[in-house]
Amino acid sequence: MPEEKQKAREMGPVHRLVLAERKRLSLEGVQNVAGFTTEEIALETTAGALFVRGRDLHLQLLNLDEGRMEVDGLVTSLVYAEEDLAKRGRSFLRRLLR
Numbered sequence: 001m002p003e004e005k006q007k008a009r010e011m012g013p014v015h016r017l018v019l020a021e022r023k024r025l026s027l028e029g030v031q032n033v034a035g036f037t038t039e040e041i042a043l044e045t046t047a048g049a050l051f052v053r054g055r056d057l058h059l060q061l062l063n064l065d066e067g068r069m070e071v072d073g074l075v076t077s078l079v080y081a082e083e084d085l086a087k088r089g090r091s092f093l094r095r096l097l098r
Contacts, residue, residue: 022076029067030067038056038073049080052078056073
């Protein structure tokens with residue numbers, strides 16, 4: 001067991017996602033939030049880019065120092081992206097500015 005804890009420390013911050021009743025999302029391992037609306041949140045986690053989609057999404061907590069984020073609202077989709085968030089983020093920001 002001590003070896004497992006040592007390996008976890010060496011790998012860096014843990015990414016954890018908990019979705020309760022599709023209405024409350026808690027995340028750990030958040031590194032950056034590229035943008036958000038009430039329908040979509042684009043963020044970078046220790047496990048890669050993540051896009052949260054839904055309705056009436058509201059950030060209740062964002063603490064990048066601790067890597068924590070909490071969101072309220074109806075979550076309809078959680079998508080991890082293989083490509084870089086900077087590429088995907090540009091299209092997200094274009095949609096925000098329409």
